[in-house]
Amino acid sequence: MNFKMNNGLKIALIVLAVILVIAIPIVGSYNSLVNLEQSVNKAESNIDTQLQRRSDLIPNLVNTVKGYASQEKDIFTDIANARSKLAGATSVTEQADADNQLSNALSRLLVVVERYPDLKSNQNFRDLSVQLEGTENRIAIARQDYNAAVTNYNTKRRRFPTTIISSLFGFQEKPLYKASAGAVEVPSVDFNQQ
Known part of the structure; x- marks a missing residue:
């Protein structure tokens, strides 16, 4: 009878080993997706x-x-409308569109500033312009970091066998932060225009 218990124990250990061999990669893939998804959320x-x-x-x-x-x-x-749209954006795509509208309106504002030399010499305006330029640079870096995190997440999500785990647990593809269609066109500049 002791011999049968050993066989039963052996079968139980084999079943446990098979379960662990299957479960460990699943848990690892799941945890990896969670970490990458959190990186996307942070970005x-x-x-x-x-x-x-x-x-x-x-x-x-x-x-x-x-x-x-x-x-x-x-x-x-236009600036006020773009700010309102940005504040109400509920997705990355809506946010990108509103952000691009706001950037375009700010660019037009800076063109207007060129017509007013006294304004350019105003210390408050100069300080705000420097802060805005720094913020624009931070936004560009944050967008790059976001797109890198999304690319890592989406790539991991689509690789086998992680694609099975991502489907089972509902890990959805994340959208990249994209510029508007007009942002990729090179603007024409006429230096002869007064």
Whole structure:
């Protein structure tokens, strides 16, 4: 009878070993996907932080420019609308579109500034411009970091056998942060224009 218990124990150990051989890679793949997904979430949050910083700077910049260029109401309206759209964005794609609209409106504002030499010499405007430029650089870096995290996550998610685990546990593909269609076109610059 002792002999049969040993056979039963052997079978149990073999079954346990097979379960472990299957379970360990599944758990490892799952945990890897969770870590990569959290990296994507963190990178997305970093973009949000920098966009909020820029959004906080814009009213001060607009108010400074308004004193000099009050007739440029369309630009101020476009900036306000783009900020509202950015604040209400619920997805990375909506956020990217709103961010691009805001960047375009800010570019137009800076063109207006060129028409007002007194404004460019205003210390408050210069300080805000430097802060805005730094924030734009931080946003660009945050976008790059986000896209790198998304690429790592999506690549891992699509590799075999992780693709099975990602399907079983509902890990969805994440969208890359993309520039708007107009952002990839090279603007024409005429230096002879006064």
